[in-house]
Amino acid sequence: MDRKFYGKLVVKGKIKALTGLHIGAQRDISEIGGIDNPVIRDPSTGLPYIPGSSIKGRLRASFEILVNSTLDELKNKYPSLANYNAGSCMSEGKENCGKFFNKRVTRGWIHVCRDYNTALNCPVCRLFGASGDETNFPSRIIVRDAFLTEEWKERWRRGEDLTEAKIEVAIDRVTSQANPRTNERVIAGTEFDFEIIYNVEDLKHWQDDIKNLFTAMKLLEDSYLGGSGSRGYGKVRFIFDSLELRTKEYYKGEAEPIKVPVKEKSMESIVKDFDELFSEVKKTLKIPEAQ
Ligand SMILES: [Zn+2]
Incomplete structure (x- = not known):
């Protein structure tokens, strides 16, 4: 195995819940009263997050x-x-x-x-x-846990409820008996900070890999995150803040990161204008000319 290192592309932004979002936790009956399916929480703060x-x-x-x-x-x-x-x-x-x-x-x-x-x-x-x-x-990618943005943490500090209990009724097909269960969901509108790091290991692959990552993000927006997607839960949007290349020289303290201007751009426009937006990165990560 011969893995190389040319740098890291670091993408940061927000994940916004457009509908209620349920990422399930292991149930702990002693802590939760009345909720059958609680959302996962960061044990150090008690706040919901997305692993x-x-x-x-x-x-x-x-x-x-x-x-x-x-x-x-x-x-x-x-x-x-x-x-x-x-x-x-x-x-x-x-x-x-x-x-x-x-x-x-x-x-x-x-x-x-x-x-x-x-x-x-x-x-x-x-x-x-x-x-x-x-x-x-x-x-080749690392996806960090996504915690609430500062704004949403502040709302929580002010005492706002960031989750809601939603009753879902499942009908037993044999007995026709209704079986109501309570799902806890993070409310629509909530924003989390996301960070995805891509390791550049192959100069021939990184452009396709990054485009594939954006495609996957776009597909996820038209699908769902978490549970009960077929009931309309978990519609999310990715909002870009920054994307930068951190080269070997950057890690040695010899160079600044190379920034790609993606702030609040749509996934489609980033893929469409890829060559222009990534022009500086492409100069740095270009395939050496054959001798
Ligand atoms: Zn495979």
Whole structure:
């Protein structure tokens, strides 16, 4: 394994809940009265937050579905995917399929490339990582836990309720009996700070990887985060604040980060104007001319 380091691209911004958001916690009956499904809270502050693993999991799942649906196009671009067969490999419950195996995650299934070289050429695994019994391809992205923004922490300090209890009624199909349960949700409008760090390890990959990350974020906006998405929970929007390249020289204290002007730009416009916005980054992370 020969991993290189060319720098880190650090993306920061806000995740805004457009509808109520429920990221479930382990239930602790002694603490919560009347709520069947509480939201997860930061134990040090008691405030709701979004674990980075939840964001990353949903980004991966959303992007993986797109990759499966546009496989023919992708096979031309990534020759290693030639044997990748979405129909047989990705179907739920089929765990073993040649170069890939399917792994059960909280909500559904993901595929994991079996060996290092397959993962390296897979648009999903090389971005989000592939870890299983036989492979370990470390993820190129780190998604930090998303805590409330200062504004929303201040609202909490002033005594505002940041969560609500919502009663959902499930009907038992056999007995027709209504079975009401109380879900705790973070209220619509709440904002969290997010941070995603991408490790630049390959000068040929980073542009595609970053565009794929934005695509995954866009797909997640049209899907949901957390539980009860089919009931309308968990619609979120990503709002960009900053994106910068931190080079090796930056970490040695010899250079400033290279800033990409993305503030409050839409995902579409960033992808559309990618070459222009990333022009300075591209000069730094360019593939050396062949000798
Ligand atoms: Zn893969």
